[in-house]
Amino acid sequence: MPVGPLKFEIQKESTFGRATTVELPHNIIQTPVFMPVGTQGTLKGITTSQIQDLGPKIMLSNTFFLNLRPGTDVLDNFSGLHNFSGIRTNFLTDSGGFQMVSLLDLTEITEQGVEFTSPVDSKRLMLTPEESIRTQQSIGSDVMMALDDVVSAELDPVKDKARIEEATQRTTRWLDRCISAHTSQTQTLFGICQGHLDISPNGFRDQCIQVMHQRKDQMGGIAIGGLSGGETKSTFWRVVRHCCVNLPQDKPRYLMGVGYPLDVVVCAALGVDMFDCVYATRTGRFGTAFSYEGEVNLTREAFSSQKGTIVEGCACETCAKGVSRAYLNCLLKENEATGGVMVSIHNVHFLLQLMRDMRQAIIDGKSEEFVQSFVTKWCQGKIPEWVVEAMQSLGMKI
Template sequence: MATNSLPSSVSPALKFQVVAQQGRARTALMTLPHYVVETPVFMPVGTKGTVKGLTTEQLQDLDCHIILGNTYHLGNQPGHELVNSMGGLHGFINWPRGMLTDSGGFQMVSLLHLADITESGVEFQSPVDGSRMLLTPEESMAIQNGLGADIIMQLDDVVPATNVDPQRFEEATYRTTRWLDRCIKAHSRPNEQSLFPIVQGGFDVRLRDISLQQLVERDCPGYAIGGLAGGEGKDVFWRVVAQSTAGLPPGKPRYVMGIGYPLDIVICRWAGARNRTVRRTQTGA
């Protein structure tokens, strides 16, 4: 298939061009303000700005194109104001290539015993000193705007995959869309940072379709697939990824969150996903 007939998209801070496609599997170039990322791509996690055990020079030697920083932890320490004063995360860690920050939402799962979730946002109790922190969609955007990553994530309502309450997934699906609208309104640097929504809905086909429809209507630069890799069976996980990629725009990047096992990466690429991550190290398509 000729390159000029393959899907693409252009937004203020991201250009995406599919360069080859077979079935749903595709390769593409994702042009960010700091680097051109070749996808599919595996994205290592640098929770506080560092990938454990590796320097940024070593990451470049390994041809790493993009790494992930954690909004919750960086917002707590050293704080986004300090990072911003040092040239954002790129300057803070001396990293000239792509950077993505999560929203802080994953801590609703990893720190669930320390979190209270309401329509306003998520209130966390610090595991260090017991102080309270309210993370709202607006605060998540303020922190991420200060950190300055090329791609930033919406604050979504994350439900553990092992939760058995269908009403909780229903609530989270619609709340994620409402929080996305608040994130879009609060995002102060759309010409420098691309905001990605996160598809939710658990394993429910109906809820996933609702989430897909609502988020695609917002016409964002790229999309993430969330709420997976939390202990569910492989057959369920792969089915949800396939459903989600089928409903997302063909000319925009897709980030499957939280995965890293080699087989999952292969299957997700076949299903048309492109940006993937794991908590040990994270990935994208």
């Protein structure tokens, strides 16, 4: 049950976020950080050399899908995903638990684990905490996630209380099984804080937070799970803040499945260190690009003759080479895949740079000004009430 090689250090803490370093075998990560999602070991449509040019210090891949294809036999033959893919950055692997929600019609959840119907060949497969760890050890990810019992954020807290309680307690039991199954000296295990949306004193989140404190010496970091699944934004930010305030302060905090630029900046200000989401590449493939003035739908006719890059001065491959908005509009309207790839590259770069800029603002003692400036520009004067409430909770008038 090794803790793993992760080394964590806090460089600077402020009221509006913290700057830390997370040292892992393949890179030193500076936080706040966005982790691009390569579900099957790569960013969809983006080549290995382009990934290297983007320079992410850590990427996310999915245990469930890598177990289906290429499978552990192939990964073992290559001694892990790094050699198999040729990508030399850190990898974090999801345990497969999220599929309990996203593929619920294909699953059956028991104390033993999660039984899936394979979307590849319709065979029944059992994912136990032990099997999840064994698979992640075959993948060779730098950070492995414990298998958790994930319930939808849309469950009714009264009517579905028994299921929420069961999932919270089972997540703890499965964490202990993951800790026992973890044998790799070169990989670090993160636990996941569940508990639905209950942040009442001694409620389900607090129960899980207490376990995270009790087990913290057996984990390298802690994720905040169970969000971005249909809850209101007002509830979302309150759960994030509650977890950041109450989880162990000497461990990196990872907010799972969050990658919308506004959400990332707000949650980094609330104290989150690490983020992941498919949104940057998924929305990019359909022609929506990130800019500091909000999202830009490049498929609109207004861009068909517009000069200039997506964001002037942006250092991403797409903008740095002078690719015009009009050219991207033409490619996207013709359903040419290259257009979506170029927008995806821009979006991933945008989020990586956004977090680098926020980190520097924290170090320089200018995090409040940074958050105010970004939120004001992004929202174009129409700041959502939940953002106002979240920042007011930190003492910021926005």
